[in-house]
Amino acid sequence: xxxxxxxxxxxxxxxxxxxxxxxxxxxxxxxxxxxxxxxxxxxxxxxxxxxxxxxxxxxxxxxxxxxxxxxxxxxxxxxxxxxxxxxxxxxxxxxxxxxxxxxxxxxxxxxxxxxxxxxxxxxxxxxxxxxxxxxxxxxxxxxxxxxxxxxxxxxxxxxxxxxxxxxxxxxxxxxxxxxxxxxxxxxxxxxxxxxxxxxxxxxxxxxxxxxxxxxxxxxxxxxxxxxxxxxxxxxxxxxxxxxxxxxxxxxxxxxxxxxxxxxxxxxxxxxxxxxxxxxxxxxxxxxxxxxxxxxxxxxxxxxxxxxxxxxxxxxxxxxxxxxxxxxxxxxxxxxxxxxxxxxxxxxxxxxxxxxxxxxxxxxxxxxxxxxxxxxxxxxxxxxxxxxxxxxxxxx
Numbered sequence: 569x570x571x572x573x574x575x576x577x578x579x580x581x582x583x584x585x586x587x588x589x590x591x592x593x594x595x596x597x598x599x600x601x602x603x604x605x606x607x608x609x610x611x612x613x614x615x616x617x618x619x620x621x622x623x624x625x626x627x628x629x630x631x632x633x634x635x636x637x638x639x640x641x642x643x644x645x646x647x648x649x650x651x652x653x654x655x656x657x658x659x660x661x662x663x664x665x666x667x668x669x670x671x672x673x674x675x676x677x678x679x680x681x682x683x684x685x686x687x688x689x690x691x692x693x694x695x696x697x698x699x700x701x702x703x704x705x706x707x708x709x710x711x712x713x714x715x716x717x718x719x720x721x722x723x724x725x726x727x728x729x730x731x732x733x734x735x736x737x738x739x740x741x742x743x744x745x746x747x748x749x750x751x752x753x754x755x756x757x758x759x760x761x762x763x764x765x766x767x768x769x770x771x772x773x774x775x776x777x778x779x780x781x782x783x784x785x786x787x788x789x790x791x792x793x794x795x796x797x798x799x800x801x802x803x804x805x806x807x808x809x810x811x812x813x814x815x816x817x818x819x820x821x822x823x824x825x826x827x828x829x830x831x832x833x834x835x836x837x838x839x840x841x842x843x844x845x846x847x848x849x850x851x852x853x854x855x856x857x858x859x860x861x862x863x864x865x866x867x868x869x870x871x872x873x874x875x876x877x878x879x880x881x882x883x884x885x886x887x888x889x890x891x892x893x894x895x896x897x898x899x900x901x902x903x904x905x906x907x908x909x910x911x912x913x914x915x916x917x918x919x920x921x922x923x924x925x926x927x928x929x930x931x932x933x934x935x936x937x938x939x940x941x942x943x944x945x946x947x948x949x950x951x952x953x954x955x956x957x958x959x960x961x962x963x
C-alpha cells in the first residue's frame with residue numbers, strides 16, 4: 569500500500585525544492601526574481617509610449633511563442649481567462665445554434681452562460697468528472713464551445729480531429745491550462761483564450777484573447793441583440809478595434825504584471841520555446857504517472873490515459889477504507905492530508921477543486937520541476953499512511 573518508511577510514520581528524507589503546486593496562481597518560473605523585473609513603466613500611464621510599447625511587445629511575444637498563425641489577432645483583456653472567454657461568448661454568440669461540451673466546473677459555467685443567461689439555442693453534451701462527452705456530436709454548421717483541458721477534472725481532449733476543417737460555425741476554445749502546455753492545431757479553432765497565471769506562472773487578473781480571421785469577420789458582420797458592457801466591446805462602428813490588438817487595453821492593466829509576463833517569456837525563450845514547455849509538462853505527468861502505476865491507494869480521475877491532462881494532475885483515492893466513507897468524510901480526510909503536507913512545507917494548495925470529487929489536484933505545468941513531483945509522491949504516501957493510522961487508532 570505505502571512504503572515502509574511511510575508506514576512507520578517516518579517522514580521522507582528528501583523534500584521538494586519548491587512546495588508550490590497550486591493550480592492557479594501557479595508556481596513562478598525557475599530563476600524568477602521580483603528584483604529582476606523591469607520597473608521603467610511603473611508609475612507611468614499604460615497609454616504613454618513606454619507602457620504601450622511593453623504591452624504590444626507582450627502581445628507579439630506571446631503570439632510568437634504559441635505559434636499562432638500570422639493572420640490571427642491577439643489582445644490582452646481584463647478578468648483572466650474567465651474575462652477573456654466571457655468577452656468572446658457575449659460578443660459573438662447568437663448568430664447560429666451552439667454545441668456546448670461540458671465535463672467539469674468551468675465548462676459547466678460556460679454551458680450555464682449560454683443556456684441560462686444568454687438563453688441561446690444550444691445542444692448541451694455533458695459528462696461526469698473523469699470522462700469526456702461524445703465529441704462527435706459537434707456540427708460544422710453550429711458554433712462549438714469547449715475547454716481544451718479541464719483544469720478541475722484533469723481531463724483534456726485527446727486531439728481536435730472531431731472538429732471539421734470546413735465549417736460555417738466558429739469554434740470557441742477555453743485553453744487556460746492548455747496553452748503553452750499541449751500541441752494545438754489552430755486550423756481547427758477560431759477563438760482561443762488563456763491567462764498568464766497558468767503554464768507561464770504569471771500574475772493573475774489578465775487574460776489573452778486570440779481571434780482567427782473568421783472570428784473577426786463574425787464580429788464585423790454580426791451584432792448581438794443584447795447590450796454589451798464596455799469591457800466586452802471589440803468593435804467600433806462595425807469594424808474590429810485594431811487598437812485593442814496593438815496594446816491599447818480597454819482598462820488599466822498592472823504594468824508590474826506585464827513585466828512579470830515578460831520575465832516568464834524570457835525564461836520560455838531561454839529553454840527552447842513552446843516545444844520545451846510542452847516537454848516539461850509531459851515529463852511532469854510521467855513523474856506522477858510512474859508513482860500512480862506502482863501505488864494501489866491512488867488512481868487518476870481521468871478514466872483513460874489518452875484524455876489525461878499533463879498540467880492539472882487530478883487524482884482520486886481508491887483505497888477501500890476511503891471509498892467506504894461518505895463524501896463529507898472523504899473531503900475531511902483529504903483536507904487533513906493536505907494540511908499535514910502544508911504544515912511540513914512540502915506541498916501547498918493540492919486539494920481538489922471545491923466542486924470536484926474529493927481527491928488531489930497537483931499542478932504539473934511547465935514552471936514545475938519533475939524532480940519536485942517525484943519527491944512529492946513519497947510525501948503523499950506518508951500523508952496517506954498518517955490518515956490510515958489515525959483511522960485505525962480511532963476504531
